[in-house]
Amino acid sequence: MPNIKSAIKRVEITKARTIRNASIKSAVKTAIRRYEEALAKADKEVAETALRNAMVAVDKAVTKGVLHKNAAARKKSRLTKRFNKIAG
Structure with a gap:
């Protein structure tokens, strides 16, 4: 556990962000x-x-900074490709 005040705050912020990111x-x-x-x-x-x-x-995950925009584009492309197979 850090002793410096700013480091303590960073640990707390990291924990909160980790929880938020996991939820997203x-x-x-x-x-x-x-x-x-x-x-x-x-x-x-x-x-x-x-x-x-x-x-x-x-898209929300990209907006929140959880996913990179290229990773999101790749996911969306793959999902759409699979949909187009059944859509004909």
């Missing part, structure tokens, strides 16, 4: 999982809605 990452993973479940059922309308929700979650 979890939301992204959950949205993607729900999308994949919709794809498995081959229900186009549900999959389309889930895809939109997943993209929103990914």
